[in-house]
Amino acid sequence: MRFLRPLVVAVIVLLVSYGSVCAAEKEGRPASDFTLRDLGNKKVTLSDLYGDGPILISLWALWCRPCLEELPHLDKMYREYKDRGLQVLAVSQDSPRSLNKVKSYIKSRKYALRVLTDSNADLTRKFKTKLIPYTLILDSEGDIVYSRTGYRKGQEKELEEIVLGLLKDTQEHEID
Amino acid sequence: MxxxxxxxxxxxxxxxxxxxxxxxxxxxxxxxxxxxxxxxxxxxxxxxxxxxxxxxxxxxxxxxxxxxxxxxxxxxxxxxxxxxxxxxxxxxxxxxxxxRNASAETYWSGGNQLEYSLAREGGREILEDWFDMEWSSDDLSAGLRYEMFHPHEMSPDSTNHGIPFKYLNYSSRTMTLTVGNFYTLFGRGLALRTYEDRGIRKDSNLEGIKLEMTSGPAGITLLSGKTLNQRGEHRDLLHGLDINVEPLGFLRAGLSYLSNSAPRQPGTRTHELTTWRVQLATGSFDLYLEKGNRSGSWDFCSTDHDQGRGFYGAVSLALDHVGISVEHKDYRGFRFLQSDCATEYNLPPALIREHTFTLLNRHPHELDSDDEKGTQVEILASAGPLGDFLISSSKTDNQDGRLQFQETYFQWEKTLESGQVLAAVDFAKRPEQNQITLVGEAKTWFREEMSVKAQLQHQHVDGLSIGQYDDDLFLVEFSPSVDLSFSLIAEYTNKSELQTSDPGERTNWLHGIVTRSIGTHHYASLMYGTRQAGFLCAGGVCRYEPAFDGLEFKLFSTF
Known part of the structure; x- marks a missing residue:
């Protein structure tokens, strides 16, 4: 049994290494579709949003401080580029315990981005992540262009660059 | 395929x-x-x-x-x-x-979480891993999770591995069918909440079948399955039904029914739980009411009640720059238990604030849905240049009026040109102890991506049986870039100095943590040093984490 642990570690390292190779290919695949409710209790289906422009999805929660630090930047980005087709979905992972505070938090901060609630944490399982914030950028067809775990100040610039590259009129200018 | x-x-x-x-x-x-x-x-x-x-x-x-x-x-x-x-x-x-669409493309996705620790004293090693994998094609998906505990952190004598989670799922716009393992939430958890939280090593997935159908303004969920009890057995059988209707855009109503039976327990009968709920949601006002009744008890469970009832009500109001949340709970004999007398199917809202600061989680209140009633009020205000304010107050009593937990939390936060400051104070009261906690934090950015954060937490505890003592925690974090950070966390307590019962007890702890994002799909952290014991809590459920002295490595991957 003594050699079992190194063996298991070796298998895990191999799997994770293989996963790293696969991760490079993750971008380009379609995002799993989902239907959740927004703060106005309306159903929002991801695939219904395709076609208008890039979609930024961020999984966050009230107990997650990096998430709360990222939200104002996402909101700013949404206000700046919504007319050019950007859609931002901030998906709250708060459990039923904190669900009632999500609306008051968002409204008190006057955020304009669209907030969805996922108190059963279906999206963290769909996207195979155990850490939040988890951010995804999809192109207008619904294919994953970028995904990232965590947030530190400065990373919003990277997001903005990717979003800019996907906005309709940016692409039209490049074609012109 | x-x-x-x-x-x-x-x-x-x-x-x-x-x-x-x-x-x-x-x-x-x-x-x-x-x-x-x-x-x-x-x-x-x-x-x-x-x-x-x-x-x-x-x-x-x-x-x-x-x-x-x-x-x-x-x-x-x-x-x-x-x-x-x-x-x-x-x-x-x-x-x-x-x-099936013959030309449908297939995709693989997965994630891995690896945790390894090596204790300095005794050289005890713990290696745990969770490996998730999913195959999907068009409207079909199948997946599994391999788990390995060598040994299990919660029971050091037990080493095991296996595939406790596997499923096949068919999903269309109007129907989702899952066969295998799944998680479910009915309403806000008064009737049913099965979930996984690895931080507290909790996994209450159901193994069985679940069918969800929607048609216009109505939706129905049917399920049947078993969840592991605390003895590690799939013994009781749960059937569930949940109906949702939306007669108007802003009005939603629902009904949940659950029945649990233990076929192998002689002389027992089926236990049932029914809840109904109404939700009213407009742009700035939300009202949620859920009420339930439970019947049936296990004769051999000394704490189980024959009948039970539960009520949860919540109002959320958004005014200009101000958000108000008021919640009320009233639970009497409402634990919906399996026949092992310990595993619950439901987890109603606890109405206790979820804290992110370490010392505020040191003495948590754990929900007892058999005997609790209480209220929580939370007010958030954005006062522009003055910063953001948060006031939260909650009180929980027994059904006979005895105080169980009372807390008032005040937080002020302000974002500056090149930094952020935060101050918080928390008063908590329990039958056996009172405590006051102060938190101060400052964060500054030197360049675009370089930041330094300093945090100080002080807690004074006045306990009936354990006397008075203080706890201080200091944290400093340096991030030279967006994907790297170094933290140093020191903690000191005078508990053992003031109480002579165990003079050999440790009084200070010091550990460092390095976190590194490797690309965009891997996140690693390495901790070394000593860490004080404490509770990890999520959703009113807590896990005690013993003091640790050694090295700990965690790696999270998605692909």
Whole structure:
């Protein structure tokens, strides 16, 4: 049994290494579709949003401080580029315990981005992540262009660059 | 469809009536694979112990299931369960054969979480890993989770590994069918909440079948399955029904019904729980009411009640720059227990603030849905240049009016040109102790991506039996870039100096943590040093984490 642990570690390292190779290919695949409710209790289906422009999805929660630090930047980005087709979905992972505070938090901060609630944490399982914030950028067809775990100040610039590259009129200018 | 998906579904020994096209496809696939054995039949496995169904709706053989799933009780289900099984078989068959798009692309995705620790004293090692993998194609997906505990952090004498979570899912716009393991939430958890939280090593997934259907303004969920009890057995059988209707855009109503039976427990009867709920949501006002009744008790559980009731009400109001949340709970004998007297199916809202600061989680209040009532009010205000304010106050009593927990928390936060400051104060009161906690934090950015954060937490505890003592925690974090950070956390307590009962007890702890994002799909952290014992809490459920002295490595990956 003594050699079992190194063996298991070796298998895990191999799997994770293989996963790293696969991760490079993750971008380009379609995002799993989902239907959740927004703060106005309306159903929002991801695939219904395709076609208008890039979609930024961020999984966050009230107990997650990096998430709360990222939200104002996402909101700013949404206000700046919504007319050019950007859609931002901030998906709250708060459990039923904190669900009632999500609306008051968002409204008190006057955020304009669209907030969805996922108190059963279906999206963290769909996207195979155990850490939040988890951010995804999809192109207008619904294919994953970028995904990232965590947030530190400065990373919003990277997001903005990717979003800019996907906005309709940016692409039209490049074609012109 | 890929071969692995076929393998997932097919095993052939018993001859059953199936269409010719199925056999042709299977033979072609086996021939292509180089197998010469005659294919005699198709069987869809359903993993609930003691329950299986075949593609032929009338060949229902619980005894066959015991061969597949190991020893288990004979299926004690009535017609409803059988029809769910038949329906599941039909849906999977239709999806696989007739409704499939031959050109549909298939995708693999996965994630891995590795945790390793090496204690300095005694050299005890713990290696734990969770490996998730999912295959998806169009409207079908299948996945599994491999878990390895060498040994388990919660029970150091137990080493195990296996695949406790596996599923097959068919999903369309109006219907989702899951066979295997799944998590579910009915309403806000008064009736049913099964979930996974690895931080507190909690996994209450159900193993069985779940069907969700929506049609216009109505939705229905049917489920049947078993969850692991605290003895690690799949013993009780749960059936559930949840109905949602939206007669108006802003009004939603729902009803949940659950019944739990323990076929192997002699002389017991079915336990039931019913809840109804109403939700009113407008742009700035939300009202949520949920009420439930529970019946049935286990004679051998000394703490179980014959009858129980639960109520949860919440109002959320958004004014200009101000958000107000008011919640009320009233739970009496409302734990919906399995026959092991310990595992609950429901987890109603606890109405206790979820804290992010370490010392505020040191003495948590754990929800007791058998005997609690209380209220929580939270007000958030954005005062522009003055910063953001948060006031939260909660009080929980027993049904006979004795105080269980009372807390008032005040937080002020302000974002500056090149930094952020935060101050918080918390007063908490329990029958046996009072405590006051102060938190101060400052964060500054030197360049675009370089930051330094300093945090100080001080807690004064005044306990009836443990006397008075203070705890101080200091944290400093340096991030030279967006994907790297170094933290140093020091803690000091005068508890053992003031209480002479255990003078040899440690008074200070110091540990460092390095975190690094490797690309965009891996996140690693390395901790070394000593860490004070404490509670990890999520959703009113807490886990005690003992003091640690050594090295700890964590790696999170998605791909």
């Amino acid at each position: 890929t071969r692995s998906a076929f393998l997932f579904l097919i095993s052939g020994r018993k001859r059953v009536r199936i269409s010719g096209s199925w056999l042709r496809r299977l033979r072609q696939w086996r021939e292509a694979k180089g197998e010469s054995r005659e294919v005699t039949g198709v069987r869809v496995h359903y993993w609930v112990s003691g329950l299986a169904f075949h593609l032929s709706p009338f060949s229902f053989h619980p005894s066959a299931a015991r061969r597949i799933a190991g020893p288990g009780p004979a299926c004690a289900l009535a017609a409803a369960c059988r029809w769910i099984a038949v329906l599941a078989a039909a849906v999977i068959s239709i999806a696989l054969v007739s409704g």
